[in-house]
Amino acid sequence: MAIEGLERIVGAHALFAGFGDEFLELVSGCASNVRFRAGEYLCREGDPADQIFMVRDGHVAQEIGAPGQGRMTFLTIGPNSVIGLAWLVPPYRWTYDARAQDDVRAISLDATCLRGKCDRDPALGYEVMKRFMPAIVKRLHDTRLQLLDVYGARS
Amino acid sequence: MSTVLAPNPQADPMVPVLARITRRIEEVPDVVTFEMEAPDWNGFAPGQFNMLGVFGVGEIPISISGPASEPDRLVHTIRAVGPVSRALAGLAEGAALGLRGPFGNEWPVETARGRDVVVIAGGLGLAPVRPVLYHLLENRNDFNKVILLYGARRPEEMLFTGELSAWRARFDIEVAVTVDHAAIGWHGHVGVVTSLLRNVGFDPASTSAFVCGPEIMMRFAARALVDAGVAPGEIWMSMERNMHCAIGLCGHCQLGPVFICRDGPIFDWARLKPLMMQEEL
Numbered sequence: 143m144a145i146e147g148l149e150r151i152v153g154a155h156a157l158f159a160g161f162g163d164e165f166l167e168l169v170s171g172c173a174s175n176v177r178f179r180a181g182e183y184l185c186r187e188g189d190p191a192d193q194i195f196m197v198r199d200g201h202v203a204q205e206i207g208a209p210g211q212g213r214m215t216f217l218t219i220g221p222n223s224v225i226g227l228a229w230l231v232p233p234y235r236w237t238y239d240a241r242a243q244d245d246v247r248a249i250s251l252d253a254t255c256l257r258g259k260c261d262r263d264p265a266l267g268y269e270v271m272k273r274f275m276p277a278i279v280k281r282l283h284d285t286r287l288q289l290l291d292v293y294g295a296r297s
Numbered sequence: 298m299s300t301v302l303a304p305n306p307q308a309d310p311m312v313p314v315l316a317r318i319t320r321r322i323e324e325v326p327d328v329v330t331f332e333m334e335a336p337d338w339n340g341f342a343p344g345q346f347n348m349l350g351v352f353g354v355g356e357i358p359i360s361i362s363g364p365a366s367e368p369d370r371l372v373h374t375i376r377a378v379g380p381v382s383r384a385l386a387g388l389a390e391g392a393a394l395g396l397r398g399p400f401g402n403e404w405p406v407e408t409a410r411g412r413d414v415v416v417i418a419g420g421l422g423l424a425p426v427r428p429v430l431y432h433l434l435e436n437r438n439d440f441n442k443v444i445l446l447y448g449a450r451r452p453e454e455m456l457f458t459g460e461l462s463a464w465r466a467r468f469d470i471e472v473a474v475t476v477d478h479a480a481i482g483w484h485g486h487v488g489v490v491t492s493l494l495r496n497v498g499f500d501p502a503s504t505s506a507f508v509c510g511p512e513i514m515m516r517f518a519a520r521a522l523v524d525a526g527v528a529p530g531e532i533w534m535s536m537e538r539n540m541h542c543a544i545g546l547c548g549h550c551q552l553g554p555v556f557i558c559r560d561g562p563i564f565d566w567a568r569l570k571p572l573m574m575q576e577e578l
């Protein structure tokens with residue numbers, strides 16, 4: 143697909159909505175369209191986190207195995223969400239499996255490419271960081287609620 | 298307009314009547330629903346509760362979880378967490394128990410007329426809001442959008458799953474459920490209940506919200522609703538405190554200047570927030 147088409151799609155995703163044209167062009171240079179059929183894995187625990195998935199359609203379950211408890215889903219996400227916050231933090235490894243719950247269309251950002259561009263252009267790096275921070279904080283906040291086990295607790 | 302019913306004025310509100318369990322339904326482990334009959338029972342308003350007692354063990358407040366439009370059907374859903382609730386939940390069909398009530402105020406469904414209504418329930422909290430859901434659906438034309446967001450710990454702990462499915466199949470109520478975690482094979486949403494708010498459309502300036510669940514979940518839900526633009530005075534929640542008299546005499550259920558049994562249990566967030574924050578200090 144032409145880069146201009148990708149730029150439009152990347153800019154239409156909630157993650158980069160309103161992002162400046164110049165930066166959007168740089169980010170889109172690392173982007174490609176991907177599709178996953180229901181049941182397919184987007185990533186596996188322990189693999190290098192070399193991609194960021196901006197989900198456009200469909201739902202993705204994030205799964206993890208715990209000794210004695212079997213495998214469980216700890217989060218599902220849908221359109222306009224992002225998978226792959228680990229791209230920012232060394233050693234850049236997936237810490238869970240992500241499986242398509244239904245047919246998924248997403249934009250995949252090449253993490254090495256994006257990190258390189260951000261390192262070379264700190265202004266871009268800062269803008270990209272500002273886009274990822276809210277997702278990270280929201281994830282942290284939600285995880286805290288899950289840890290609090292709010293449905294059983296009295297206070 | 299539904300009226301908040303008080304215990305029979307001829308009777309002493311501190312003296313229980315003898316109620317009988319006519320049907321016992323095991324909902325999920327540790328949670329049972331009782332259909333009961335009680336002498337002189339005149340019905341209730343959504344949101345009210347009864348004091349249910351097991352003789353020789355004790356008495357606790359339990360919300361009424363059935364439809365207010367069927368005054369003959371008295372329904373309670375109880376989770377066994379301690380001595381009294383466990384004794385109650387262990388009662389068999391035909392068993393007798395003590396009942397005082399109904400007590401407390403009602404969900405302000407009248408003020409929600411013509412507005413979007415968002416109901417957020419967590420865990421067992423679906424039981425105390427079920428009467429309001431029945432009311433909204435029975436009087437569906439009185440309200441704009443009706444949305445139910447329900448969160449539970451695990452799929453196996455979700456209450457009233459049959460009814461949830463039936464409501465999901467309707468076109469006049471939007472139902473979204475989530476769990477904190479699930480075994481592989483669960484195809485629904487996993488995440489905190491407040492995350493469901495991000496996926497539903499409502500007009501925050503014209504929304505009334507009814508929230509019921511553990512206090513901490515209600516606090517987070519209220520904050521998320523305020524962040525979404527809903528006025529604190531339009532966010533209603535049902536509070537829980539240990540109770541003895543249930544009629545504003547003993548002070549057992551006091552929260553700052555209010556008695557939960559007499560002034561509540563349903564309060565709006567504008568009033569409740571400073572009280573909760575004060576209590577936390």
Ligand SMILES: Cc1cc2nc3c(=O)[nH]c(=O)nc-3n(C[C@H](O)[C@H](O)[C@H](O)COP(=O)(O)OP(=O)(O)OC[C@H]3O[C@@H](n4cnc5c(N)ncnc54)[C@H](O)[C@@H]3O)c2cc1C
Pocket residue numbers: 294295296346355357358359360361374375376377378379380381382383421424425536537538539540562
């Ligand atoms: C207005 C009102 C309506 C209520 N409606 C219902 C209802 O419809 N169904 C229902 O099952 N319960 C309801 N409750 C809560 C119920 O009254 C309590 O669970 C009960 O008082 C517990 O008494 P107990 O003697 O069994 O346990 P306790 O000895 O009082 O408590 C045993 C343990 O359980 C914990 N605990 C106590 N209450 C709760 C609670 N509410 N949630 C989670 N943990 C708790 C305590 O912290 C303690 O660790 C309501 C409470 C109020 C104030």
Ligand code: FES
Pocket residue numbers: 539540541542543544545546547548549550551556557558559
């Ligand atoms: S329980 Fe006695 S004052 Fe509320």
